[in-house]
Amino acid sequence: MNSDTAKTQETALDGPKHFDFIIIGSGPAGQKAGVQASKCGKTVALIEREHVVGGACVHRGTIPSKTLRENALQLSKLKKHMASLSLNLTEDIQVTELMGNLERVLSSHDEYISNQIVRNDIVRLHGRAKFLDKNTIEITHLRGKKSIITGEHIIIATGSRPRDPDDIPVDHEHILDSDSILSMIYLPRSLVVLGAGVIACEYATIFAALGVKVTIIDRYPRPLGFLDPDLTDGFCTAFEQAGGQFIGNTNIKSVAWDGISDVVTTLESGEEIRTDKLLFALGRVANVDGLDLEKAGITLSDRGIIPVDEHCQTVVPHIYAVGDVVGPPALASSSMEQGRRASRHALKLDPGAGSEMIPMGIYTIPEMSTIGLTEEQVIKLEGGAVVGKAKFSEVARGHISKNESGILKMVAGKNGQVLKGVQIIGEGATELIHIAQMALLSKQEVDVFIDNIFNFPTLAEAYRVAALQIVEDRPPT
């Protein structure tokens, strides 16, 4: 099957149709919900308002930002390497060139998803969905044509979008959000990033690596405040080394484009910061507008998200909501799993053990990743913790790959026996973390990292180094 075959399924329906499952939204959450239901022999309709499938994840979020990051990282490595040979990279590289291979990445991804939809006999409907009642959905297609479908189960997977602030004039040209930042053609010389959450910090470090003078401004004292301080310290050091500046504990008075060349950010203190561009990255809102959820009997929470239980079931038992539309953790990884589990729950199938233990990958430069509990959380729970830290500079692979500034922090319970959590900063962190995930899921003791042989040279050896430190520091039994 090719994606042309998938396109023939986008047209309006001749008359009302009934499906076992109706999925609204084709992002990671909707896709996996649909595929799971179809694999169980159910008829599935997947409604998507965009002409392409994949959601914000593929077209405006995860995939484009990671593509830009990869290119920025390679370019900055190349620049450093050339500088070490006393050579200069004189070429003026622009955003569009850096996003050059995005088309290739997106079209492969689009083809993969489209084929998956066709292969699973999912009926793909192109249009905007809204509820008419608890079981009936109206789809408005291009040129106002409408289809009506009914479903035994309905899964809402409509995702999220950047928050549109009242007080900041986001014009998508000078003052951008996390969607429009990718439409920039030229690299700015300077950029203010408002907010210090994951998306803000990822873009801040990507642009800093490209030589843009980046200033992050946030009202909290530390960026990424939910992380272990060892990771945020490492982040701040790397960001400053790349020429970035973090201004914490600071509120904004105003932001305005001066009409000539600069975006003027005025801090509460009265200080003005002038930059070429500004990225507003303070939060996202659930895509619920126009869904007419009240007709299905669903009321939004105070935070504007769809309230669900642990199975992603709403107050209406046959209606589920999954992915960003139900709020945190709002990751592509967790959205996929929520989609799969919601379909299985609707079909009264065992969703599998599942786990509260979700890894977090933060694709800043350098990248960071965490799983399980932090040192602070273990101390709070057990009254103590034993910690081992391994610098990537202590393992051969760190030197070989010039990845020496990374750190792996391993946290064990107060007796220094059972592994409780791992936090990593450094290239490779988002892959390395899965070793810890498997150890945590099988409730391993720290010694497992000492009693087993690791490939040499690998960054994974950092686990051994950290574990040895815990064994050395653990209280005698």
Ligand SMILES: Cc1cc2nc3c(=O)[nH]c(=O)nc-3n(C[C@H](O)[C@H](O)[C@H](O)COP(=O)(O)OP(=O)(O)OC[C@H]3O[C@@H](n4cnc5c(N)ncnc54)[C@H](O)[C@@H]3O)c2cc1C
């Ligand atoms: C810049 C950025 C970087 C990110 N990086 C990462 C990362 O590295 N790792 C990670 O795990 N996560 C990352 N995320 C988060 C990730 O993209 C989201 O968690 C994920 O896309 C959520 O999936 P979803 O299926 O809930 O929604 P979405 O992917 O938003 O898809 C929802 C779909 O529903 C459609 N829709 C909405 N309303 C209707 C309607 N009424 N009718 C029909 N269709 C409708 C939309 O058009 C959209 O296609 C990132 C996000 C951003 C913005």
